[in-house]
Amino acid sequence: MATEEGWHTVEDGAKLYTKTWKTEGPAKARLVFIHGFSDHCNTYNDFFPTLASKGIEVYSYDQRGWGRTVQKPSEKGNTGPTTRVLDDITSFLKTVIPCPIPLFLMGHSMGGGEVLCYTTQGPADVRQHIRGYLLEAPFVDFSPASKPSPITVFFGRLAGKLMPHHQMVNKLDVTLVSRNAAVQKQMEEDDLCHDTGTLEALAGLLDRTGALASGKIKIPDDAGEGGETRIFFAHGDSDGITNFHATKSLFDRITAKDKEFKHYEGHFHRLHDEPAPENHAFMNDVADWILARSVEPVQKSKL
Template sequence: MATEEGWHTVEDGTKLYTKTWKTEGPAKARLVFVHGFSDHCNTYNSFFPTLASKGIEVYTFDQRGWGRSAQKKSERGHTGPTTRVLDDISSFLRTVIPCPIPLFLMGHSMGGGEVLCYIAQGPADIRKHIRGYLLESPFVDFSPASKPSPITVFFGRLAGKLLPHRQMVNKLDVKLVSRDPAVQKQFDEDELCHDTGTLEGLAGLLDRTGDLASGRIKIGDDAGEGGVTRIWIGHGNKDGITNPLASRALAERIEAKDKEYKSYEGYYHRLHDEPSPEKEVFMDDVANWILARSVESVQVDGAKSKL
């Protein structure tokens, strides 16, 4: 299994750090992955190598304002508004399409909320290439353990409009991230997991969660390849950061025929970073869902084809 690092320049000249996990033999599928808040693409430990070992090549990038893409402290958390976030995802996706093998898009936590928005609002000329979507602990709403008060949310949105570039530290409780002490230590000591957002970025996050949780963002059954939405959502029922009940409610509202919501008993926020053997169960579920849909017949331009 080989990895490749690089940089992708988006339309406004911003450079985003990228990393790819390649398969040893011919790949069966390609996964583009979007990371979460105070996170970056090199924190996923055995997850991406495991997928690559099963024939799924993984393409990732550090989002604007995060990880190695924030090359100065003054750039930390400068994600821009939701339109900018979705445009960055589109720009990266355009580097991997047209794709010779089935293409999937996945997001974790904040990245999961962004992918849900992308399913509903992303450009149709890109979404038509995506065989399926996967969400890990998506940020549809705050967990009750982490939920800010309505007053905090109101003033956060207001401040985001008045002082958009003001940085603000929102420290994640590492004990809610995973039950594995080594993972907790990793996040606590990783300088690239800087917990720093801007008021504009945080306001955008609040708006996305509000729209997702309320049902204002609607996901139909025609958002992917062949005019079909295929979607899988996994969430731990002990997640103290994002709300599994809100994820389940959203899954029930999605109109797609090929959809699955899986609850993981006792799991915390990073399903792929829970203690063994629990994390392996999650990784196998993700890989099996992708591979099962990498050989199915799909409707393309009015005709059936099997890839």
């Protein structure tokens, strides 16, 4: 299994670090993956190689403000507002479309919340190339174990308007991320997982979760290829970072015909990084869902 590293320049001149996990033979599908808060695309351990071994090429990048995309300390966590985040996703997606094989878009945690927003706010001419959307423990709302107080949220949003580029550390509790001690140690010791966000970026994250949890953002039925929404949710019910019940409630409100929710009992936030062999069930579920929707061509139609 080969990998390729590179750099993608977006419209405002910023350079995003990219990485691709290639299949050994002809690929059956392509997956564009959006990572989460205090994360980067090289932390996903066996997940991306496993997908590649099953015929699914994975394309990912370090989001603005994260991972190797950060070139100086002032850039840490500076993702910009939601419009900038979604524009970066669009810019990266354009590097793989038109795609000769089915294309899927997936996000984890904060990245999952961004992908959910993309289903309704992403450009229609780009979304029409996406066969399906996948969400791993998406940030629809905070878990009770991590939820800030309403007054903290209020002043955080206010400060984000007054001092948008001011940086603030919001340290993730690694013991809530995975039950795997080796993964906890990896996240704790990785300098690229810096737990730092600008007030503007954090306010944007709060606004996205608020809109998703309240139902203000409604996932449309025609968000993907062929004018159809195909969407897969995966969440562990012991997730201490994002809220399992908020995710399930959002899923239940979706009226798309092709939707699936996978409930992982006792699992923490990083389903792909739970202790083996339990994480294999999640990785296989993702691969099976993608491959099942990669067999037949889809009738093209405008969104």
